[in-house]
């Protein structure tokens with residue numbers, strides 16, 4: 001794709017605006033600070049097609065992968081460019097970093113079957129941390145993935161764990177001596193059957209200070225209400241839910257569950273879900289985002305987001321029943337993000353969006369490629385997000401008929417020392433374009449290029465300040481289906 005350079009035609013500009021146009025033109029043509037990333041490649045003994053996370057405070061990445069038969073987990077020391085594989089007992093399914101009493105530095109922990117496990121780096125052995133029956137009573141032998149089941153809920157410096165089972169969420173609060181106090185918060189999974197095999201949908205526990213006392217509570221969304229389990233002053237959890245009706249018209253759970261064969265028409269169907277509970281405008285009060293999925297028919301959908309800014313009403317968190325703001329998007333979204341991209345303290349909104357009409361699918365299959373638009377909306381001082389995106393980038397998604405894979409090329413935002421993000425986008429297999437931060441439009445229309453070998457299938461990228469210098473860096477995992485000498489590796493790009 002050609003660089004998005006602006007051209008100016010003087011004939012079309014009224015004379016009074018000429019000087020301004022020339023000045024603006026001069027500003028746009030001023031070269032932006034080019035972002036030069038320093039690339040290092042680390043070879044792995046397996047595909048990096050699972051999850052990547054960093055052990056906080058250490059120059060260590062944990063990288064998982066799998067093929068049609070096996071799964072692997074590697075510990076990568078990126079200061080010394082060395083890797084070692086971690087043997088996986090049959091019980092473990094998900095991993096996380098954690099701070100544990102009596103152990104210095106971030107530790108690798110895993111959840112699965114009926115326990116939490118701790119990997120001891122010195123002896124290379126797993127030990128059972130505590131028993132914790134879960135909604136994963138058997139293991140998927142071809143997957144080892146990251147899952148957010150660890151958080152310091154009471155801010156005592158030790159990691160606590162959230163382990164779901166089918167009828168409750170077990171909250172395991174880690175004590176100073178390394179033991180756990182467990183609180184069982186009732187919440188049922190949704191189960192659906194097609195024939196005899198069950199599918200379970202677990203309710204997402206949302207960590208929010210709902211009671212406005214500075215302590216993190218656990219909140220679930222059930223139908224058009226919230227089930228709130230408050231954390232008390234001593235770090236214990238109330239195990240009976242306070243049910244808070246929302247009055248936002250959220251679709252009842254049983255109707256929101258979409259299953260072919262229900263005999264429902266998709267024409268004109270609207271499904272309204274709780275998308276997010278988080279503080280969007282930086283006033284320390286949790287806000288609520290609703291996603292509305294509107295079907296024109298089974299193939300064509302439109303998404304919009306409604307924002308209800310939370311208010312502190314005499315010590316009670318309340319959401320207005322009429323949305324304060326709305327974000328209208330085009331196409332179907334699959335990975336919406338809220339992040340402050342320009343360091344003004346207000347979270348901005350961005351998402352990849354795809355058009356999946358039937359004609360688009362046919363042409364995608366015929367040509368082996370489809371396009372996805374990245375849409376960026378900036379939050380304005382009044383909490384609105386504008387009527388259209390302030391920045392838009394189109395990327396081509398390759399479709400491999402051989403492997404059945406969709407290849408989404410590298411796209412990432414990396415923050416610099418000033419907290420402002422630069423947008424990175426793959427132009428082709430070995431050219432990365434960067435779009436520098438600029439005021440109201442978030443990213444410059446102009447870009448600079450750098451030659452770096454890039455994965456075709458860029459999912460599970462890790463953005464992290466790997467060398468703790470205040471600037472975010474990027475980890476690119478490569479799986480088994482990349483170009484010949486680029487399979488099974490990581491590329492680290494330091495800013």
Ligand SMILES: [Ca+2]
Nearest residue numbers: 152154156158
């Ligand atoms: Ca804790």
Ligand SMILES: [Ca+2]
Nearest residue numbers: 279280281285
């Ligand atoms: Ca707020």
Ligand SMILES: [Ca+2]
Nearest residue numbers: 340341342346
């Ligand atoms: Ca912002």
Ligand SMILES: [Ca+2]
Nearest residue numbers: 465467469471
């Ligand atoms: Ca850095």
